[in-house]
Amino acid sequence: MAVHNPAILEFPASPEIVDEIGKDQHDEMAEWIEAFDQVLDEEGTQRGTDLIDGLLRHARQSGVNVPVKLNTPYVNTIPVEEEEPYPGDRALERRIKSLIRWNAMAMVHRQNKEDAGIGGHISTYSSLATLLEVGFNHFFHASYGDQPGDLIYFQGHSSTGVYARAFLEGRLSQERVLNYRHELRDTPGLPSYPHPWLMSDFWSFPTVSMGLGPLNALYQARFMRYLENRGLIQKTDRKVWAFVGDGETDEPESMGSLTLGAREKLDNLIFVVNCNLQRLDGPVRGNGKIVNELEAAFRGAGWNVIKVLWGSDWDKLFAKDTSGLLTKRFEEVVDGELQSYKARGGAYIRKEFFGKYPELLELVADMSDEQLHYLSRGGHDPQKVYNAYKRAVEHKGQPTVILAQTVKGYGLGSAEARNATHQEKKLADQALTAFRSRFEIPIPEEAAKKGALYKPPDDSPEIRYMCEQRRRLGGTMPSRKPVKSDFTAPPLSEFAESLAGSKGRAVSSTMGYVSMLRQLMKDPNVGKFIVPIIPDEGRTFGMESIIRQVGIYASQGQLYRPHDVDMLLYYREEKDGQILEEGITEAGSMASMTAAGTAYSNYGVPTIPFFTYYSMFGFQRVGDMIWAFADARGRGFLMGGTAGRTTLAGEGLQHQDGHSLVLASTVPTCHAYDPAYVYEIAVIVQDGIRRMFEQNEDRFYYITAYNEDYPMPEMPKGVEEGILRGLYKYKPAGEKAVIQLFGSGPMLNEALKAQQILAEKYGVHADVWSVTSYNELRRDALSIERWNRLHPAEPEKRPYILQALEGAEGAIVAATDYMKVVPDQLAPWLPGRLVSLGTDGFGRSDNRQHLRQHFEVNAASIAGAALSRLAREGKFDAQRAQNAFGELGINTEKIDPAIA
Numbered sequence: 001m002a003v004h005n006p007a008i009l010e011f012p013a014s015p016e017i018v019d020e021i022g023k024d025q026h027d028e029m030a031e032w033i034e035a036f037d038q039v040l041d042e043e044g045t046q047r048g049t050d051l052i053d054g055l056l057r058h059a060r061q062s063g064v065n066v067p068v069k070l071n072t073p074y075v076n077t078i079p080v081e082e083e084e085p086y087p088g089d090r091a092l093e094r095r096i097k098s099l100i101r102w103n104a105m106a107m108v109h110r111q112n113k114e115d116a117g118i119g120g121h122i123s124t125y126s127s128l129a130t131l132l133e134v135g136f137n138h139f140f141h142a143s144y145g146d147q148p149g150d151l152i153y154f155q156g157h158s159s160t161g162v163y164a165r166a167f168l169e170g171r172l173s174q175e176r177v178l179n180y181r182h183e184l185r186d187t188p189g190l191p192s193y194p195h196p197w198l199m200s201d202f203w204s205f206p207t208v209s210m211g212l213g214p215l216n217a218l219y220q221a222r223f224m225r226y227l228e229n230r231g232l233i234q235k236t237d238r239k240v241w242a243f244v245g246d247g248e249t250d251e252p253e254s255m256g257s258l259t260l261g262a263r264e265k266l267d268n269l270i271f272v273v274n275c276n277l278q279r280l281d282g283p284v285r286g287n288g289k290i291v292n293e294l295e296a297a298f299r300g301a302g303w304n305v306i307k308v309l310w311g312s313d314w315d316k317l318f319a320k321d322t323s324g325l326l327t328k329r330f331e332e333v334v335d336g337e338l339q340s341y342k343a344r345g346g347a348y349i350r351k352e353f354f355g356k357y358p359e360l361l362e363l364v365a366d367m368s369d370e371q372l373h374y375l376s377r378g379g380h381d382p383q384k385v386y387n388a389y390k391r392a393v394e395h396k397g398q399p400t401v402i403l404a405q406t407v408k409g410y411g412l413g414s415a416e417a418r419n420a421t422h423q424e425k426k427l428a429d430q431a432l433t434a435f436r437s438r439f440e441i442p443i444p445e446e447a448a449k450k451g452a453l454y455k456p457p458d459d460s461p462e463i464r465y466m467c468e469q470r471r472r473l474g475g476t477m478p479s480r481k482p483v484k485s486d487f488t489a490p491p492l493s494e495f496a497e498s499l500a501g502s503k504g505r506a507v508s509s510t511m512g513y514v515s516m517l518r519q520l521m522k523d524p525n526v527g528k529f530i531v532p533i534i535p536d537e538g539r540t541f542g543m544e545s546i547i548r549q550v551g552i553y554a555s556q557g558q559l560y561r562p563h564d565v566d567m568l569l570y571y572r573e574e575k576d577g578q579i580l581e582e583g584i585t586e587a588g589s590m591a592s593m594t595a596a597g598t599a600y601s602n603y604g605v606p607t608i609p610f611f612t613y614y615s616m617f618g619f620q621r622v623g624d625m626i627w628a629f630a631d632a633r634g635r636g637f638l639m640g641g642t643a644g645r646t647t648l649a650g651e652g653l654q655h656q657d658g659h660s661l662v663l664a665s666t667v668p669t670c671h672a673y674d675p676a677y678v679y680e681i682a683v684i685v686q687d688g689i690r691r692m693f694e695q696n697e698d699r700f701y702y703i704t705a706y707n708e709d710y711p712m713p714e715m716p717k718g719v720e721e722g723i724l725r726g727l728y729k730y731k732p733a734g735e736k737a738v739i740q741l742f743g744s745g746p747m748l749n750e751a752l753k754a755q756q757i758l759a760e761k762y763g764v765h766a767d768v769w770s771v772t773s774y775n776e777l778r779r780d781a782l783s784i785e786r787w788n789r790l791h792p793a794e795p796e797k798r799p800y801i802l803q804a805l806e807g808a809e810g811a812i813v814a815a816t817d818y819m820k821v822v823p824d825q826l827a828p829w830l831p832g833r834l835v836s837l838g839t840d841g842f843g844r845s846d847n848r849q850h851l852r853q854h855f856e857v858n859a860a861s862i863a864g865a866a867l868s869r870l871a872r873e874g875k876f877d878a879q880r881a882q883n884a885f886g887e888l889g890i891n892t893e894k895i896d897p898a899i900a
């Protein structure tokens with residue numbers, strides 16, 4: 001009788017099992033199993049699947065409670081008899097892998113010996129080596145004909161192995177590798193982790209912040225389909241591979257969006273989870289089984305799951321184990337034990353694992369302790385890994401996850417599978433020489449102890465083999481190759497409607513932005529590249545018309561007749577729809593933003609994302625993803641909708657955003673703007689497209705969009721430069737001004753009202769300025785100040801803020817719907833002049849009038865602040881200023897909103 005799965009008990013079963021289940025049941029089951037095995041033997045496994053499937057359905061319909069089982073036995077998914085032979089030269093590949101292992105370890109060891117505390121990781125790559133090498137030698141395509149190839153997300157802290165391979169391939173010089181984690185020396189070094197910002201021709205995907213790699217990979221695979229379905233790239237077999245740590249799967253980002261993969265049938269996506277059963281501090285699931293947990297979660301989410309748990313040397317044991325006890329024993333042990341087996345060696349394994357059942361002890365009676373110790377885990381067996389990868393790339397209709405069991409610190413002797421192995425940076429002399437011998441590295445002992453690198457000659461069989469394998473797969477990897485866009489950005493004249501103002505009609509800057517976007521999507525050059533992204537907020541931002549115009553991307557088209565189909569602005573879904581409507585996931589949307597904003601380098605397609613979202617749920621919610629986007633040299637527009645702590649009325653504390661601009665200032669490539677009028681948005685967007693996609697500058701934009709309606713003026717002449725640099729005079733005082741008022745976003749209108757109050761009631765004249773970006777003004781001033789500091793003998797340069805304010809007299813009252821620290825950024829260059837009014841503190845549910853009163857940013861508060869300041873300077877009567885607060889309706893004794 002054939003045993004198709006070791007979990008199936010062979011019949012007749014052992015007396016123990018007969019006792020357990022009773023003789024009647026045993027005999028009945030034996031009959032069924034025998035019949036079933038006959039089907040398998042005669043008609044194959046597919047017929048077996050169909051039979052069981054039909055039986056299960058029938059049982060459920062008949063009211064039989066059949067439990068849903070998401071776990072399969074703790075064995076390899078691919079039966080040994082279905083494996084295909086390995087296509088490569090195993091001996092040479094092992095040799096190459098050993099060399100990579102050595103160099104990866106040596107570069108960390110050496111650097112820490114020389115520069116204590118510089119850090120690095122040696123145990124993660126050691127567990128991942130086979131999983132990566134099988135990919136590099138046989139699967140990872142650098143290109144598909146003239147199309148870009150696979151996209152690979154490496155486990156961030158396995159970068160040393162990737163560097164070591166590139167070193168052997170001759171892509172990274174010895175000098176560079178010796179400068180691992182020494183990036184700021186006279187000679188070039190290597191960054192700790194994958195950072196496209198730091199190695200722009202090498203890394204594409206920043207992955208070291210746990211969880212971001214898997215999430216970005218998932219949405220990358222979906223975006224690939226989007227580009228295909230929209231005809232922007234050719235359909236090829238290219239895949240997205242994501243190498244993920246088992247500990248990393250605890251991050252909600254890693255697992256939170258898995259169902260998208262199944263829903264979208266992303267068979268271009270392969271996750272490989274490196275199940276070394278350990279994370280930084282200790283076991284991932286010491287008291288349970290991470291593989292089982294992940295298997296159930298992925299399968300439940302609709303993924304194809306392939307477990308690669310045991311190496312080929314276990315096959316003969318499974319074959320010999322006719323009682324199913326071996327499988328049973330694997331079910332019993334928890335991960336903490338599995339780890340101990342590796343850490344404590346063969347005698348321990350014999351006693352604790354096999355020793356539980358005499359039959360199992362018998363099974364390994366002819367094996368030495370050493371042989372038991374070296375019984376391998378699936379993720380270290382190229383044969384098993386190759387077969388899993390082959391199935392994964394051939395699988396249709398679902399994404400695949402490969403759960404590969406490995407050993408953390410594999411080959412590192414005493415550090416192998418130890419809890420502390422993650423933090424291991426150096427090896428003891430004895431461990432180094434043992435490593436050298438185990439992996440047969442031909443260097444003298446002394447050199448080994450120092451952690452010398454070793455590279456065989458270019459014409460050695462190893463180097464020739466590895467280079468040849470890569471040549472067949474289209475070239476070396478990783479390799480980042482941005483393609484310069486060949487379009488010309490639409491000229492400003494194309495934004496005429498936005499520049500012309502609203503002709504007295506009250507509209508919000510959000511509405512203005514949306515109509516601008518609608519126009520832009522009609523542009524014959526760039527229209528098709530625009531990717532609007534929304535996390536279930538389209539209606540909030542009045543984007544229904546865009547939905548009608550270009551449709552929502554739906555990989556299967558619209559399979560239902562929408563109830564509102566007869567309406568002009570119906571919910572239109574299309575296979576080639578342009579909008580990515582992500583549902584309620586800012587993280588997912590940001591992942592799409594990342595895929596779209598880096599498509600110029602991953603696909604050679606300059607898609608221009610506009611991710612429009614509820615600003616409060618942006619920087620503070622997905623800030624780390626935005627940071628990674630910057631690192632990835634992402635380009636595009638983040639549109640912070642429902643902006644401003646007092647402009648978004650009613651929603652209260654959790655919704656009203658007064659700090660995104662502060663957070664935006666922390667991202668080096670983010671250019672943040674807080675425009676008041678639609679023409680300002682148009683100027684910023686036009687120039688942004690030009691700089692990012694015509695000039696190929698690696699930068700992106702954060703632009704606030706408000707929902708307060710007011711008439712949008714026509715663009716005054718000559719203000720473009722001011723808008724882009726951050727400030728221009730919007731409305732001068734009729735007479736010589738004694739004070740300056742700055743306003744941003746809707747606060748510009750409050751400043752204008754204050755200008756009028758001051759002139760009419762108090763005879764005080766003020767100029768009003770629109771400040772579109774304090775962040776930009778500060779960056780300019782900082783860079784000029786730096787230059788001045790470093791060139792004391794040269795004539796001093798003046799920052800733009802001082803040039804623009806030339807001749808403008810008096811103090812400056814700056815009103816913003818954001819925190820005071822936003823205008824305060826300019827304080828060093830405006831000594832003693834700046835009075836900032838902002839929205840520090842928690843928001844409240846109320847209308848704009850009350851909110852602005854509460855936060856002291858309304859026109860009355862601006863006017864009051866101006867008079868108070870003039871009084872302090874002796875330019876206005878102090879008592880009159882005090883009285884003015886009363887006249888303006890300001891309660892001077894109310895609680896400070898910053899602490900309210």
Ligand SMILES: Cc1ncc(C[n+]2csc(CCOP(=O)(O)OP(=O)(O)O)c2C)c(N)n1
Nearest residue numbers: 124208209210245246247248274278279280
């Ligand atoms: C968001 C985040 N939190 C913490 C860390 C620090 N960190 C780096 S590696 C690591 C452990 C990773 O364990 P696992 O994912 O199992 O990878 P392994 O090294 O075991 O392959 C931690 C906590 C990080 N890089 N990112």
Ligand SMILES: [Mg+2]
Nearest residue numbers: 246247278279
């Ligand atoms: Mg781990």
